[in-house]
Amino acid sequence: MLVVPAFPQHAANPALPHAKHKTVVIAHRGNHVNAPENTLASTREAIQCGADYVEVDLRTTKDGHLVAMHDAKVDRTTNGMGKIADMTWQEVVELQVFNRNKKTHRIPEFREILAICKGKINIYLDFKDADVTESWKQIKAAGMEHQVVVYLNKEEQYKKWREVAPEMPLMTSLPKEVTNKEQLTAFLNHTHIQVADNITEPELLKAAHELGIAVWLDVQSPTEGPASWNEALHKGVQGLQTDKPAEMVSYIKTNVQ
Template sequence: MFIRNISATLVLFAATLSANAQHHPTLPHVKNKIVVISHRGNHVEAPENTLASTKEAIACGADYVEVDLRTTKDGHLVVLHDAKVDRTTNGTGMVANMTLEEVEDLQVFNRNKKTHRVPQFKELLAICKGKINIYLDFKEADVAESWRQIKAAGMEKHVVVYLNKEAQYHQWKEVAPEVPLMTSLPKDVTTSEQLADFLKKLHVQVLDNVASPEMVKAANSHDVAVWLDVQSPTEGPTSWKEALNKGVQGLQTDKPADMVSFIKTLDTN
């Protein structure tokens, strides 16, 4: 009886360790001292959210390419920021009301006049494998199918999912509890105590809108990283230094090549 009880205890202990591990996913490995996230790909050099802008993000040495995920009328996953195709393509209408064939017939606006199109998620995954991590801004898509495609591409350990709704948190935790998650703090979370309460409800690994050094430190004390959005027409070393002085671990930028060069200078100072 004594041995049987020990065996039962060991099984329970192992199960507890496994469950705890699921609640503490590991962030992907990065190359740079400060995490460099290329916003919608390197869209200064190529149209946003295209295979070309993703390749440019890889070429400049960014740690992550940030892309947006949506679903077509017939259930295919495509990479596009807006709910409508109007701003970035020669078409009109909601992505959710279009078939994959209709979406792939669109041309993405591009000043260098080369033809680009809205890519499928699986195409982008294939390009990224072994070269760059994915910061997946999860707009409107099916979690199970997204995870299936991530696994099929062998990218399970190279994706961080940005959540836009609390419902998405529960969906991802159910389907893929090992995936690192990221979100924004609600506006009413302004103190370290409120932050701690928030993190008890949503076990995320990254936050993106923690502005004060005190709150960044509080997030880090809970093993939560902070990656700030710094992209703007006037961003550069001055604004990057200002953000880094808050103690953050990563920056999302519209100028990934310049930021990578800037980050390298920090290693020598």
């Protein structure tokens, strides 16, 4: 049985949402084993399998609607073509999401996903291309203020989130030049995040733990399974993002305390 130590969280930091498991289980783009990624169905599947978070990629239509979509273009996942940013909501809602010729799905609005998740699962919000003020407005309207962590893809997103929602927990990747505790401390003094996703070196992981920063690693891959999960957990991380959330939940319950 692998024992994962708790990590200290500084009182001044925004608190992370409550997680059911000792190691946080994040369903990458929802549980898309049996349902298409970033759909209402894959979100419900993530809830049903008991994951702590559903990862949601957020983008904006031409007329300002917030939608769940990983790619900038709809070509890969739907029967349409073109950029989400160039399409109206009416055009987006008419698209069919590919699902191996089974039940038809569509691209959902963010507000729909928030409604499904409230009180059932946290959201790991991969903030691709959206308006911070409108995103926060919808999060508050859904009563989800304490069930969301925002992943930042650009440095300029940090300032806006801190201005609009100072109590929102934030996550990002560390810059490549951050390689030791002193550099990590300097980075955190400038960018007050609660989670990082790209720390694997033992000394830097130890420093992150001491500084109260959680580390959630991406482990999704074609060969993902217990061996790769065990390897990641032995590094002492606090969370894993997976393409197999149901299997991981079972593994965590059996092997981690």
